[in-house]
Amino acid sequence: MKKTAMLLLSLALVLCPLFALAQETISVYNWGDYIEPEVLTLFEQETGIKVIYETFETNEDMYAKIAMGGSSYDVIIPSDYMIQRMIQENLLQKINWENIPNVANIDPRFMNESYDPNSEYSVPYTWGTMGILYNTEMVDEAPTSWNTLMDPTYTMDMLMLNSPRDTLAIALVMTGHDLNSTDPADLEDAKNLLIEQKPMVLAYVVDEVKDKMIAGEAAVALVWSGDATFCMSESDELDYVIPEEGSNIFFDSICIPANARNVSGAEKFIDFLCRGDIAAMNYEYVGYAIPNTAAIDIIGADEYNASPVNNPPQEVLDKCQVFNYLGDETKLYDQIWTEIISEF
Amino acid sequence: MKKLRKAYIALIMAFLYAPIVLLILYSFNDSKSRANWGGFTLRWYKELFSDAAIMSALGTTLSIGVLAAVISTILGTVGAIALYQMKRAPRKVLLSVVNLPMLNSEVVTGVSLMLLYAMANIQLGYLTLLLSHVAFCVPYVVLSVMPKLRQLDPNLAEAAQDLGATPMQGFFKVILPDLMPGVFSGFIMALTMSIDDFVVSFFTTGSGVSNLSITIYTMAKRGISPKINALSTLIFACVFVLLVGLNLRDFRKDGRSQNKLNEVKIPY
Numbered sequence: 048m049k050k051t052a053m054l055l056l057s058l059a060l061v062l063c064p065l066f067a068l069a070q071e072t073i074s075v076y077n078w079g080d081y082i083e084p085e086v087l088t089l090f091e092q093e094t095g096i097k098v099i100y101e102t103f104e105t106n107e108d109m110y111a112k113i114a115m116g117g118s119s120y121d122v123i124i125p126s127d128y129m130i131q132r133m134i135q136e137n138l139l140q141k142i143n144w145e146n147i148p149n150v151a152n153i154d155p156r157f158m159n160e161s162y163d164p165n166s167e168y169s170v171p172y173t174w175g176t177m178g179i180l181y182n183t184e185m186v187d188e189a190p191t192s193w194n195t196l197m198d199p200t201y202t203m204d205m206l207m208l209n210s211p212r213d214t215l216a217i218a219l220v221m222t223g224h225d226l227n228s229t230d231p232a233d234l235e236d237a238k239n240l241l242i243e244q245k246p247m248v249l250a251y252v253v254d255e256v257k258d259k260m261i262a263g264e265a266a267v268a269l270v271w272s273g274d275a276t277f278c279m280s281e282s283d284e285l286d287y288v289i290p291e292e293g294s295n296i297f298f299d300s301i302c303i304p305a306n307a308r309n310v311s312g313a314e315k316f317i318d319f320l321c322r323g324d325i326a327a328m329n330y331e332y333v334g335y336a337i338p339n340t341a342a343i344d345i346i347g348a349d350e351y352n353a354s355p356v357n358n359p360p361q362e363v364l365d366k367c368q369v370f371n372y373l374g375d376e377t378k379l380y381d382q383i384w385t386e387i388i389s390e391f
Numbered sequence: 392m393k394k395l396r397k398a399y400i401a402l403i404m405a406f407l408y409a410p411i412v413l414l415i416l417y418s419f420n421d422s423k424s425r426a427n428w429g430g431f432t433l434r435w436y437k438e439l440f441s442d443a444a445i446m447s448a449l450g451t452t453l454s455i456g457v458l459a460a461v462i463s464t465i466l467g468t469v470g471a472i473a474l475y476q477m478k479r480a481p482r483k484v485l486l487s488v489v490n491l492p493m494l495n496s497e498v499v500t501g502v503s504l505m506l507l508y509a510m511a512n513i514q515l516g517y518l519t520l521l522l523s524h525v526a527f528c529v530p531y532v533v534l535s536v537m538p539k540l541r542q543l544d545p546n547l548a549e550a551a552q553d554l555g556a557t558p559m560q561g562f563f564k565v566i567l568p569d570l571m572p573g574v575f576s577g578f579i580m581a582l583t584m585s586i587d588d589f590v591v592s593f594f595t596t597g598s599g600v601s602n603l604s605i606t607i608y609t610m611a612k613r614g615i616s617p618k619i620n621a622l623s624t625l626i627f628a629c630v631f632v633l634l635v636g637l638n639l640r641d642f643r644k645d646g647r648s649q650n651k652l653n654e655v656k657i658p659y
Contacts, residue, residue: 258424
């Protein structure tokens with residue numbers, strides 16, 4: 048009996064080191080359908096690090112899981128305002144850029160944005176804007192200004208976004224205010240504008256805007272650029288423009304959470320994603336505008352810049368602002384939105 | 392009057408099934424958008440089977456569904472019998488506690504379970520997902536079995552023992568067969584709730600384990616690919632065949648004459 052016990056114990060001790068040989072892994076948390084699956088396979092082949100990949104639907108869901116310490120992830124890809132919030136709450140760690148040489152591929156125009164002023168915590172993955180998607184057959188002339196959305200000729204021919212933050216932001220721009228404003232007077236102006244516009248709006252939609260515009264049910268629509276790219280690929284009649292007054296620009300950026308277990312693996316993965324050929328592969332799959340200049344060279348600048356989504360004029364881009372994290376002021380926006388929606 | 396009744400039923404059926412019919416139709420559409428009909432194609436089905444993420448999510452959903460349903464059926468049935476034997480006051484209290492997961496908002500259940508696992512230092516993954524599913528499925532089983540218990544002849548258990556059965560034999564050969572309809576419907580309820588669940592699963596899973604609901608919901612930002620339509624069509628076809636099979640079996644078992652006896656005539 049004693050001999051068997053000793054034998055088993057020594058066997059266990061000998062086998063213990065085998066656990067250390069278990070494959071290195073990193074945990075990645077990203078939006079759904081937001082990476083070319085081949086990229087993960089290639090990373091595993093090149094580095095031998097296994098990628099445990101999970102997806103989330105909204106920034107708030109991701110924040111809930113991370114803030115409450117439910118899971119630890121090594122790489123996450125949230126949106127701008129959420130990164131701002133997470134930096135304030137010390138949920139992210141600074142990235143050691145020396146371990147990520149490929150960050151040089153990122154267009155400097157898109158670094159040091161307001162949500163991460165010295166680009167210490169994040170590197171952009173994709174970016175996009177809000178603008179007007181219009182049907183070239185159904186409009187008299189191509190829109191250039193947000194005032195097209197107040198034009199009575201498009202009565203019952205325009206679609207607006209059913210999203211408090213986004214639509215109010217555009218209304219703030221149209222009334223000459225800062226799109227991150229929480230000043231009740233500014234928001235009152237925005238509210239009155241949207242109430243004035245309401246009888247002309249065909250519908251307030253979110254996802255349905257794509258199918259409706261492709262089917263030609265409306266002439267103009269307020270959309271995000273990602274949806275615009277999809278619509279334009281399905282219909283030759285559609286085109287996209289960012290109005291000259293400026294708009295919202297958004298970023299989905301790659302970060303490392305403060306409680307990441309495998310920081311070196313995370314850095315290798317971020318470096319991999321910033322590689323020109325990998326970012327180009329991702330662009331082919333996801334379709335959103337990318338901040339990676341090396342990738343754009345590989346795709347071909349002409350082909351990439353042919354889309355109005357990817358290559359807006361620099362003057363317009365300069366007038367585009369990133370959303371700030373509003374914190375408790377979000378309630379103010381929701382309140383105003385409820386007043387607009389319930390208006391008859 | 393009969394025509395009106397038939398028309399009304401047809402309308403209700405159309406209302407219920409029109410979305411599903413459209414869903415199936417668009418799974419054969421050779422275009423990503425619902426606005427264009429691009430032609431008949433089977434490519435979404437081909438892409439579905441080569442999509443590793445969706446296939447693994449499907450496997451997780453089915454395995455968690457069956458396991459959670461089995462475990463919660465056993466726990467629920469045993470629990471219901473225990474509850475039935477209790478005195479009035481403790482039974483009412485415990486029944487309310489058992490019903491809590493059903494009454495609570497799913498977000499509340501999900502987040503509190505996540506906090507529980509974090510406190511107990513359990514790594515989120517397949518095990519936590521399974522435990523959470525069992526947790527919210529048990530109330531449905533208890534609720535299905537309790538009415539059947541009330542319908543039981545209270546003397547059955549004693550009669551069985553009188554005739555020489557051990558308590559275990561009495562339970563398995565006498566009580567359980569009588570409870571079977573309730574147990575079975577509880578199992579089906581638990582299976583359905585588990586397969587359908589998103590919120591609780593989202594907050595209590597980790598380590599790369601994802602079920603179908605999570606995979607589909609998180610595609611929302613980018614738009615749902617017709618691959619999901621293909622998957623839904625296949626699931627619908629399986630469930631449909633299963634239901635038709637079960638009902639045909641019942642039909643043949645009862646025989647037509649018995650059906651006529653139970654039929655209540657409504658005189659219009």
